[in-house]
Amino acid sequence: MAEHNPTGAAVRRARAQSGTTLRALAAGIGVSVGTMSAIENGKVALTIDRLHEIARYLDVPASHLLTPLPDRAPTEPAAGPTSTGWRTFAELDLDPALRAAVQVFTDLGYHGATMRLVAHAAESSVAGIYHYHRSKQHLLVTLMTRTMEDMEWRVAAADAEGGTPAERFALMVEAIALCHTVRRDLAFITATEMRSLEEPDRSAVTEARRRLQGRLDDAAVAAAADGSFTTSDPRNTARAVATMCMALPYWFSPTESMTPAEVARDYAGHALAMMQVQPG
Secondary structure (H helix, E strand, C coil), rough: CCCHHHEEEEEEEEHHCCCCCEEEEEEEECHHHHHHHHHHHCCCCCHHHHHHHHHHHHHCCCCHHCCCCCCCCCCCCCHHCCCCCCCCCCCCCCCHHHHHHHHHHHHHHCCCCCCHHHHHHCCCCCCCCCCCCCCHHHHHHHHHHHHHHHHHHHHHHHHCCCHHHHHHHHHHHHHHHHHHCCCCCHHHHHCCCCCCCCCCCCHHHHHCCCCCCCCHHHHHHHHHHCECCCCCCCCHHHHHHHHHHCCCCCHCCCCCCCCHHHHHHHHHHHHHCCEEEEEC
């Protein structure tokens, strides 16, 4: 979905690349989290003074905030907070409306949800929700985009950590399984509401999923080529593994006897067994 204000997109990207949360930046320049979110979403125009305040806090030249920064390539592990912390999950920086939307979309589905229900869950007025999010579709797009961005950098970092293709494959499966257990509700929404996305956002999220699958496919094919995997069809087996991970939100619960980390390691082991990995 196109930005109303390219400067807001530049601020959001500069903040994300610095590892600064929305709440920290808002506090740092003396505004509310809602105002900062509105700035990043292009709903509030930036004054020159505020632009310089943000630039000073993020330690970037103000000129960098006048033109949207290029998106990082999805293959770069540095797209996330750190390239080595992919197993560590901080709470995603979601405003109250987005948090409420997660609850309502999970409970009722996208089509059963209304902006009034989201406002009630957020303890806000409907007008207050519309002030920051122009539609129910915008809420869904934002949640799914944030989910895929979070998953992509983690999988890229896990990929980079592996030494051999088989190791890379196992670590990426672990990362995907972690995302689908720790971020269970967001992963559930992303898996079940693709049909509710409108273009061009549906294509963008679909392409992000293809990139993730492509990483798994490439590692599986490479491991089959070097003799580590002996499955007769590594590419299709990799897709079965990804589907297995995507099903985690349907059954996993924080009350289960296993932790997300334990489930993720088990799933990596199951994936290697499906690939008929060879000892050593």
